[in-house]
Amino acid sequence: MADDPAGEQRRRVRVWFGDHVVADYRAEAEVADRYAAAMTRRFAGLRVTSEPLPPMDPGGRALPGERLWEVAPK
Structure with missing residues (x-):
């Protein structure tokens, strides 16, 4: 999966x-x-950071499918 451009x-x-x-x-x-x-x-x-995620880094949880405040995954 390291070659995955996504x-x-x-x-x-x-x-x-x-x-x-x-x-x-x-x-x-x-x-x-x-x-x-x-x-x-x-x-x-609070401090909010957003960093590129290396392909091999599982880092954190995937964004949940339910609505969170004003953000809903498409």
């Missing part, structure tokens, strides 16, 4: 409370960007 477009989004990760999700770039923007609005005082 894997290069996946991102890992994390929400941080100080040094502690309180949410850790991975998704396709477009969905991950929408999720990160929603988490930034929802948790304005």
Whole structure:
């Protein structure tokens, strides 16, 4: 799966409370960007990071299928 071009477009989004990760999700770039923007609005005082996900890194959980605030996977 390391040769999967779709894997290069996946991102890992994390929400941080100080040094502690309180949410850790991975998704396709477009969905991950929408999720990160929603988490930034929802948790304005917390740090939200979005990083490219290496193809071999399982990093976090997949974005759930149910609606989370304003973000719903397509």
